[in-house]
Amino acid sequence: MPDVSSSKSPRRQCPDCGPAGVASHAVERWSVRADEAIGLLQLPMAAIWRMTRPAVSATRPGRITPSAARLAAAMGLGIIVEHPDKENTAHATVLWREAERRGIAMREFRPFGLPRELFWASYGNDTRGFDGLPRPRAASDRALDWMDDKGIILKRFRNAGVPVPRGESCTTLAQAERAFDAIARGGRAAIVKPSIGSRSRHTFTNITGADALRRAFRSAKQLSPRAIVEEEIPGFVFRVTFVNGRVEGIMRREPPHVIGDGAHTVRELVDRENAHPLRRGPVFSPIVFGDEANAMLGAQRLTPDSIPEAGRMVPLHPKVSRLYGASTTEIAFADVHSDNSAMFKTIAEAVDDPLFGVDIIMEDMARSWRSQACGVIECNSLPAIDVHHDPLRGTPRNAAGAVWNMIFPASDPRA
Numbered sequence: 432m433p434d435v436s437s438s439k440s441p442r443r444q445c446p447d448c449g450p451a452g453v454a455s456h457a458v459e460r461w462s463v464r465a466d467e468a469i470g471l472l473q474l475p476m477a478a479i480w481r482m483t484r485p486a487v488s489a490t491r492p493g494r495i496t497p498s499a500a501r502l503a504a505a506m507g508l509g510i511i512v513e514h515p516d517k518e519n520t521a522h523a524t525v526l527w528r529e530a531e532r533r534g535i536a537m538r539e540f541r542p543f544g545l546p547r548e549l550f551w552a553s554y555g556n557d558t559r560g561f562d563g564l565p566r567p568r569a570a571s572d573r574a575l576d577w578m579d580d581k582g583i584i585l586k587r588f589r590n591a592g593v594p595v596p597r598g599e600s601c602t603t604l605a606q607a608e609r610a611f612d613a614i615a616r617g618g619r620a621a622i623v624k625p626s627i628g629s630r631s632r633h634t635f636t637n638i639t640g641a642d643a644l645r646r647a648f649r650s651a652k653q654l655s656p657r658a659i660v661e662e663e664i665p666g667f668v669f670r671v672t673f674v675n676g677r678v679e680g681i682m683r684r685e686p687p688h689v690i691g692d693g694a695h696t697v698r699e700l701v702d703r704e705n706a707h708p709l710r711r712g713p714v715f716s717p718i719v720f721g722d723e724a725n726a727m728l729g730a731q732r733l734t735p736d737s738i739p740e741a742g743r744m745v746p747l748h749p750k751v752s753r754l755y756g757a758s759t760t761e762i763a764f765a766d767v768h769s770d771n772s773a774m775f776k777t778i779a780e781a782v783d784d785p786l787f788g789v790d791i792i793m794e795d796m797a798r799s800w801r802s803q804a805c806g807v808i809e810c811n812s813l814p815a816i817d818v819h820h821d822p823l824r825g826t827p828r829n830a831a832g833a834v835w836n837m838i839f840p841a842s843d844p845r846a
Contacts (some may be wrong), residue, residue, distance in 0.1 A: 448632040496551040496560035500540040509542040518546040521714075521817035526564065529831035533842040554839040563813045565838045567675075567785050574784040578810040581659045582626045588807050591781035593774065596792075596806040598661025600626050607648045608641070610660040615639070619662040623647035625655035636663055636749045664804045666794040668751050669762070671775060672814045672830055675785050678775050679833040680819030681767065681796065687718045687748040687756035691739025697728065698735040701747070707823070710756075714821045718756035723748045759818060761825030762796050770799035778807065785837060788814030 504511050512518075515527040519539075530537040530552060537552040551560045559565050566572075577583040582600025589595050597614055598621075601607040607623070614621045623644065624634040633654050635647035644660075651658035668684040689700035698720070704710070705717040718724075720735060724747040728734055731745065739745050748755045771793075778789055790809040793800055816830035836843050 445632075494558045496558060497538070497553070500538070500549075500551065503540065503542070509540055510544050512539040512541060520548065521821075522564065522813070522815050523548060523550075525817045525820045525831045526834060529829065529835055533832075533835060533839075533844065535835060535839060535842055552838070554842050557839065559838060564786060564816070564834060567837060570785045571783060574782050574787070575812050578782060578784065578787060578812050580626060581624070581809055582657060584807070584810045585659070585661070588778070588781060591777060593777055593781060593807055594800060594805045596622075596661040596664055596808060598622075598659060600657045601648070601660050602657050604645065604648055607644060607658060607660045611638070611641075611644050614660070614662045617662065622659075622661055622663045623651050624659050625651045626657040626659050627655045634750065638663075661808070662806075664792040664806045664808075666792045666804060668808075669791045669793065669796060670788055670815070670818060671778075671791060672788045672816060672819060673775075673779055673782070673784075673786070674830065674833040675837040676779050677833075678764070678772075680816070680828045680830045681762040681764070682818045682822060682825075683760045683762055683796070684751040684790075685758045685760065686746045686751050687724075687758075688744055688746045689718075689739075691741055691743040691745060693738065693741035696736050696738055697733060697745055700739075700745075709821075709823055715753055715758065715823055716756050718747055720747075723755075758823040759825075761819060761822040761828055763826065766797050768797055768799045770801055771796055774800055782810065784812070786814065786834065787812055 500509070500511055503509050514531075515524045518541075519527065523539075527537050533554075535552050535554045537550060539546070540549045540551075541547065542549070548563050549560075550562070550565075551558060552565065553559075559568075577587070580600075585595050585598060585600070597617065597619070599606070599610050601610055611621050620636070621638040621644065622634065622636050623638060625632075633650045635643070635650065638644050638647055648658050648660070670680075670682045670684060671678055672680040672682075689697060689704055691700065695703070701718050701720070707715075709715050710717050725735075727747050727749065728737070728745070733739065733745065748757070751757045753759075782789075788811040789807050790811075791805065791807050793805040794803050814830075816834065819828040819830040821827065832843075840846065
């Protein structure tokens with residue numbers, strides 16, 4: 432996202448965006464508004480497309496994608512990339528690597544040399560053009576209109592019987608204050624975050640007072656026209672990825688933390704954790720002591736020189752972004768309680784889309800969601816399938832392989 436300041440000035444670091452953030456808030460906020468306006472204008476065409484799509488899909492229009500891309504490249508309008516490189520996102524990279532392993536010819540067209548995730552893939556006599564991740568030809572796209580909006584998710588999932596936090600999408604500060612008051616009356620702290628996008632940017636946790644609410648609301652509104660004010664649920668964030676109606680990965684996101692052993696100080700435990708070879712990049716970052724870590728330790732009545740008892744988890748940052756030193760663990764399906772598996776089925780039916788991810792907060796996936804605080808907080812139409820390939824701990828799962836099994840079943844090496 433380009434910086435809205437002068438091109439001659441250095442990009443301004445934004446503390447609410449985190450280590451990788453720059454202050455390009457106006458561009459991002461107005462791009463959301465533009466997307467919403469375009470979406471409204473496209474409603475009649477979208478209805479017509481849904482009626483004609485089956486007939487169009489039957490003609491396999493993806494077959495013309497390679498020729499169109501080569502023509503555009505010949506005219507100097509872009510380039511064709513034949514192998515993944517450092518310009519690709521992590522989810523595109525794992526998809527491309529898996530395609531190469533299966534003998535699927537995957538290519539990318541970059542208009543004017545800029546990566547825009549415009550791909551095509553060929554296997555046998557079949558060719559598919561797609562952006563981001565491939566989808567089945569006959570797949571419904573209705574959920575794509577709403578699944579990335581956290582406010583709509585709260586309403587739709589609540590109506591479907593899926594557990595969600597108490598809260599709502601707010602446009603004005605008065606709405607945010609009413610939502611916060613309802614949460615506070617229930618004895619919970621609140622979370623405030625942008626309704627669209629975010630990736631942990633401009634997200635605030637453990638809000639218990641009016642001043643903190645106002646500050647968080649104004650910050651969240653810098654990225655999105657609306658902000659979500661919802662109750663804070665204790666527990667871990669689990670990313671569950673659905674492919675073709677099935678769960679293909681359950682990854683637990685953990686805040687930067689250490690586990691006490693009764694012998695070493697917090698500082699020593701951090702040094703030992705940072706010695707993990709996967710924390711040297713590019714996926715995971717070291718845990719860093721800073722103002723947030725000291726504040727978190729103080730809230731737990733600890734200091735960097737304290738020796739936490741064996742088995743005690745000591746969080747060091749409130750956010751679960753890997754940029755802050757967060758970690759991930761891939762959960763084995765055998766360790767998931769049957770009630771939680773049933774909840775996944777309800778979610779799949781409510782979304783009715785062949786490829787998406789949801790974030791669920793709970794303490795323990797091995798216990799029923801009914802016996803603990805639990806809530807779905809987010810849905811993503813372009814799931815980060817790479818997180819299942821590269822956990823810090825646990826057995827990796829081949830989510831990219833599940834995607835290709837859905838698109839080109841014959842490419843499955845097990846077939």
